Amino acid sequence: MMAERKHGVPAPPTDSTVHAADWDSRDLSGEQHRRVAFVDVDLTEAVSRGAEFVECTFRNCRFNASTHEETGFINCTFTRTSFFDTTFTRCKFVGSMFDGSTHDLMKVVGGDWSFVGMPGADLRNASFTDVRMREADLTGARFAGAKVRGVDLSGAWLSKADFTRCDLRGSDLSSLDPLGSEVAGAIIDPFQAVTVATNLGLSVTDEG
Template sequence: MPARKYGPTAPAVDHTVRSLAEVGGDLSGQEHDHVAFVDLDLTEVPTTGAVLDSCTFRGVRFNASGYSDTAFINCVFVRCSFFDTSFDACKFTGSLFDGCTHDLMKVGGGDWSFVGLSRAKLSRASFVGVRMREADLTGARCDGATLRDNDLSGALWEGADLSGADLRGSDLSALDPLAVTLRGARIDPWQAIVVATALGLAVD
């Protein structure tokens, strides 16, 4: 499991849930802390207004489901599937992803600060208008990803592949262009100045 920058790598578990029936069929409006959710199938199950704090999700399938105004705080996701999952105004502060799939995952708004996505395969994922301060994206596969209008201040980028990614409007102030792959990435004029300055160029 990747090292976790904030908090313990795996939160303590007080209770384990192995069937969706144990929580009433869906998680909408529920609050859980220090719970392990194991091998659940949440495919096409919509969730609104849930609060999950310091929970562990292992082998959970979130495929084709939609989440809105839901918080996953300091949670750990291990070998979970997020195929075609959408998150609208959700909070993932301090959460860690390990060995998950994110194909066609769509994130709109919300707070993903301090999230651990090191070595994650995000090539077909989309993050738009998301607060991602100090997110750990070291070694992440973001080639072809959409990362637009995000607050990525203080993010960790070393070894990330951003080939062909759409980065327009995002804060790239923490990006070392010599420590990542940027070939074909799309940036706006202001970002071009940031990148040029990081390379030691004088922009007049």
Template sequence: MAERRYGASAPPTESEVRHEDWACDDISGQEHARVAFHDVDLTEVVDQGASFTECVFSDCRFNASAHTDAAFVNCTFTNCSFFDATFTGCKLVGSLFDRCSFGLLKVTGGDWSFVGLPGADLSKSTIVGVRMREADLTGARCADATLRHTDLAGAQLHRADLTRADLRGSDLSTLDPLAATLRQAIIDPEQAAVLAEALGLDVRSALPPP
């Protein structure tokens, strides 16, 4: 079972929603705090600016849902599905994902700092321009994923599989190239220098020919 960073426990919930069908609903502007959602179908929901604070989602379906400028702060997601879900400019600071599925997830912008995604299968997901400082991606499977212009400063990437991942423009300053799989990953020249230095190489500008 995944744990929050530093071993922090999930906040207790104060109410619950069980076995409801919200599929295709417009939940824009809704506000929920410390609510436990169990077996709720949020397939294809439209969400503009909804706010979920310290909520728990278990066995919920977010497939093909679209979230814009929404907030899921310090929430816990257990055994939830996010197939083809889209998050644009959303705030998920401190949220934890445990045994969730993410096929074709698309995230653009927003703040996902301190998010817990250990062991998550993010293969072929697209994450662009997202703040993911100190996110836990330990053992995450990111083969063929797009992780461009993403702030991964302080992120835990030990044993992460980044095979063929497009990492251009992302902060890789804390990535240990010996502790992750980087086979055929796509990087830019600046990142190449950062990784070379992490390997102990002394990177210098080329000297002019004699």
């Protein structure tokens, strides 16, 4: 059963299909695709800069070892897609949904991933640095041992997420309920400690 988008919003329909294409090492820079279904497409070691995919669907695709800079994947859907060792730098994924995909060694640096849906995603070997992930659906996502540094998680859905041993320094934890998520061994900074304590209903003061 596919994970649902937030509030039950359906995935956008597609108007055309690219099936079983070999886009290995393809340079996608500047390309624009709208409402295209990519099925069984191999994008291994592909590169892109300034490309744009809007309301596209990717099913059983492979982004392995590909690199993308300032590329937009807006309101897209990724189903059973592999992102092994994929790097996204200053990319935009606003409103995109991930379901049954793999993210081993995926690296995300900068960019806007607000409103993405990654419920239950295994992100234990992924890293996110200086990324905007406002109101992202990360319900039940697994970040154990991952790197989530300087990430804006304001308004994110973090219920039942696993942040065990996760490096969260510099991230916005205002939406984190320590009692509703796994946080044992997570690494945070002093400012975040105050936020977490406040979320627990504690009063923090340095007065004698």
